[in-house]
Amino acid sequence: MCTPKACVHSGYKMIIVMKQNAKKESIKNIIRIIEDKGLSAHISDGKEVTIIGVVGDKTKLHDQNLEIAPEVERIVPVTESYKLANKKFHPEPSIVKVGNVSIGGGNLVIMSGPCAVESREQLFDTAHAIKKSGAQILRGGAYKPRTSPYAFQGLEEEGLKYMKEAREETGLAVVCEVTSLAAIESAVKYVDMLQIGARNMQNFYLLKEAGKTGLPVLLKRGLSATIDEWLNAAEYIIAEGNPNVVLCERGIRTFETATRNTLDISAVPVIKSKSHLPIIVDPSHATGVREYVNPLARCAVAAGADGLMIETHPNPAIALSDGPQSLTFPQFEELCQELRPFAELMGRKF
């Protein structure tokens, strides 16, 4: 593993393919641009086609628009554009501490709670119930991003206070979504971990502000974000000096309508192969249907996820948000029982 500073400046590479029979001066022009920026160029001068391999810190060329320089056919990036989140420079899996809970390593961390904090009583009932079943982190939305402005938008700071109280009463760590700088400024006073939701995954301003807090950040995947973009979003947070990022797969948008989103379970092994960051799975939001939560939670464990986020509610039928996918407490207890032997097979405990 290299240190962050060094990582950024180590050897990033790309390949420049020149157009067939490109003129010598066009090739020289490219080489000049590369070398001016302090990188080196290796030329493969074929009979028909010239290929230039670039060695050095690729980020220095970000603003050069080489792809439209004269007679360039295409640019092929050989290395990823994220570095601090990249496994190549940090081969050991990271472990992120949230309160006294470790995400990554041999734990299977279950986060649970209501989609939206509705009342002190609802939250406390939930906190006690999920703790009893084995959850280690309490989730609960105080700022709810809702498609329609007429839907319930959350209790805001009042909700955060209940979260803190629930933590004090139960010892659970608590995580809450933040949707603005103002929300971050409130949340840091009350919670152990900030959540950036799917709709804000490329709200780069928010990512930076969350990064600056130093608090662990749960970064949900955007509804149509590629894994590459997701890791670049994580890079925004880490680049602020905050390496405590946990990724959360929660389904992507496709043409299928039987589930609310399509859980991209492959994201778990792909992330494990490309990054050192822990990844958890949220089958509740991914499907939007209660009866699919258990099978997909088992999948997540079997795929190698470091944890799960499961929505629970004392009485889903009257939940102010996302009731159809919430588990009751007995259902949650049953799920935890069901998951334990799968976790064990994967060498994880909870």
Next chain:
Amino acid sequence: MCTPKACVHSGYKMIIVMKQNAKKESIKNIIRIIEDKGLSAHISDGKEVTIIGVVGDKTKLHDQNLEIAPEVERIVPVTESYKLANKKFHPEPSIVKVGNVSIGGGNLVIMSGPCAVESREQLFDTAHAIKKSGAQILRGGAYKPRTSPYAFQGLEEEGLKYMKEAREETGLAVVCEVTSLAAIESAVKYVDMLQIGARNMQNFYLLKEAGKTGLPVLLKRGLSATIDEWLNAAEYIIAEGNPNVVLCERGIRTFETATRNTLDISAVPVIKSKSHLPIIVDPSHATGVREYVNPLARCAVAAGADGLMIETHPNPAIALSDGPQSLTFPQFEELCQELRPFAELMGRKF
């Protein structure tokens, strides 16, 4: 469970929402059309909006284009358009016999083999190896649908003969993809199960011809097929009097490029909830990447799939098709060992 004949004619329903303040004669017109076809209409005559509920055999209205009749706002189908594949009319899960292998019920059936049959020796080596590790069905492509006409297209009937010989030598059941009526006519002489590939999932002509053979059919999901369309494709086969359909989830097309396709693992519980047909999962084609095959195979088992299709090859580096995702024999053996305890947790054996 009702008999096929009766199923088709039992009570399918839809709802017709009339435009705000629709005229009485427009409403009467709709009712007349419905009743003319032998169905009955129930009217909810609201102050502003009239809603008509239709009871009876919805298929009789398929050609009526009610959605463009005067003053119709929208048509809401309440029931699915497939029937014979529908769990509502066949609540017990089906078990499909392929040779002497049962798919569905307490088995976890592993189909394995090369993407393409390349030679007698390659196929025999594979058959022996996979049998030893626990596979029950040998797969192998004799007719290869390839994106480019310049890629290897398969050994055709010669490949089928090798399949039959491999069956005789090892006792494994054999499955082979068919891509035309001619291929079906050859295949029925040699194999135990026909496979309809993703690109042909809505080749309705082929579905009917496969249905007529009476052989079990492995129906892969189309690259952009909804689950509803997939079950309708199964319906085409069953409607020919052939109920022996096994579904195979193999990934859908999305914007994500880290994997060749996006495995829609939710399809397993969704199919289990909507249909009685067995479903297996093909992680090899879904990801196109060998290192993701094992975690996704574990997922498939944990999701409740009835089986797996796994590509294997004696020497993937020289495979004529899809080498990057094929497992070697030792890798396949390792996968089977890895899957056994997961299968056991799910109450399945192999």
Next chain:
Amino acid sequence: MCTPKACVHSGYKMIIVMKQNAKKESIKNIIRIIEDKGLSAHISDGKEVTIIGVVGDKTKLHDQNLEIAPEVERIVPVTESYKLANKKFHPEPSIVKVGNVSIGGGNLVIMSGPCAVESREQLFDTAHAIKKSGAQILRGGAYKPRTSPYAFQGLEEEGLKYMKEAREETGLAVVCEVTSLAAIESAVKYVDMLQIGARNMQNFYLLKEAGKTGLPVLLKRGLSATIDEWLNAAEYIIAEGNPNVVLCERGIRTFETATRNTLDISAVPVIKSKSHLPIIVDPSHATGVREYVNPLARCAVAAGADGLMIETHPNPAIALSDGPQSLTFPQFEELCQELRPFAELMGRKF
């Protein structure tokens, strides 16, 4: 057209389909919930299935989770969830004033300029050139949301100042993207119109803050946003008392890779049919390829768009952002010449 207040409370409807042979008490329970909220329920009591039509202000039921009440089969929304953006309640197309430019009505408004403001000189050269060719609004990014944290992020307030100066020198109206409350607070001092970018389309906090400024807002469609979600995002702005919203189609994310995004040109007639808000099209970002800008700009005009956003740069080969899709000034002049007769056919001028 109704007043905003009244719109919100006029008759929104949904349909509740009960499960087959639902018990009387389950049906009564639903009716009770509906009537408790001050809405009325119309029951269609079929032999097998009961359907309940709801009349009244649907938003009052938003938090009731009727879909998981006992024996409910499904809920069918008959009306859209946005109101102020809805053509049904505002049949006349809106005209939005930006400085002294009118968007909507008989104009074809062309916004043009660089992806990112790089220098005073670059911006002024561009402003003069595009004005000469017929553009009415100058665009230029001062806050650039970039996938990688290592890419150029914009000149921020300095860029805004140049925008204002360019406006003063040329008389063009100016629009700039905002990505945070801080950016909004700066921008209101310098620009005529705020732009909310695709990645922030569901940054509801930002939408509300932009709404509060009263400035016209150019709302780009999210990369995977449905048209319904887009209009709901517009609703957030209008609900703050700011009806000056212009929509901008800029391509959605699909599996196709020949273009950066897939321009959903159908969005133009769909928006014209569902909303009174003006809509413009951005072929530069949609395709990411210069040679496709002209044909897609012609399409946009032919589809009925109220305007275009076209990227231009004095020297695209050295642009700090999105060079490959930028037009040079002669290319932009040529495009404008090319568009004029199409605009004329559509009854529009520029």
Next chain:
Amino acid sequence: MCTPKACVHSGYKMIIVMKQNAKKESIKNIIRIIEDKGLSAHISDGKEVTIIGVVGDKTKLHDQNLEIAPEVERIVPVTESYKLANKKFHPEPSIVKVGNVSIGGGNLVIMSGPCAVESREQLFDTAHAIKKSGAQILRGGAYKPRTSPYAFQGLEEEGLKYMKEAREETGLAVVCEVTSLAAIESAVKYVDMLQIGARNMQNFYLLKEAGKTGLPVLLKRGLSATIDEWLNAAEYIIAEGNPNVVLCERGIRTFETATRNTLDISAVPVIKSKSHLPIIVDPSHATGVREYVNPLARCAVAAGADGLMIETHPNPAIALSDGPQSLTFPQFEELCQELRPFAELMGRKF
């Protein structure tokens, strides 16, 4: 333009990027494979990374699986896998003759008719009406691929006979979809052009059989086909010695639900840039909504399409298939009037 034979064997290229610090013997191994197949390899031996450029007939390496050879990091294809459909080898746009109608060049060819042939009278009425308005080709489905097996499937050979009679009576050329070899064998006796539908775009068997007939083929884009795959499908037809292929964009599958599919209008300029084949657009199937047909037809013309396919029906309200999107005859006449000045601007006549 080169002859087909020569095209296939001219210089296709790819780039092989070796893993960082790959061993010399791994590199030699790759070079040996390439040279064994008669191609040549150019090595760029960088300090950290070695890149191999391949010159020669890439198709000879199709079966080599170089991507999984030891220490290969990735393979980058520099050239497309289709050749006969490729503009690089056939820079002049093709003109395809259908009966005595030329598709491509200065014509705007309008194909119109019912989704399904329902009766002799319906077809004749339509043929006369569309001819009068300016259509040159009559379309009509005799074999209908339908999602549900219970929907109307077409009149089959009887429908083809009506098509031929309509041609004789009106002088219009006729095109009909074929879905099987049997259908092709019938169709060649009656029609001027075969259509391969979206669901069969990768039914490679059908493509080859259609190619063998020598009849012009209208190849619709698959619901989730990339443009690259579409041109490879065209390649299957041309590789049978039949260069008479016309492409038809008809919408792709996305998450948007306001239209049945999302018309990818960018496909028109992309195809014009990559291929010499003519391309037409089908706004009727793309949207599924009558009121969007006209704006999207105008778009298609403005984008540079060589023609249009428009569904018409004497009485859409009683059409047996796809009524909601069909135009009445007066609506079609109005559309043609509307399109003429746009066609003229594009330098096309009809």
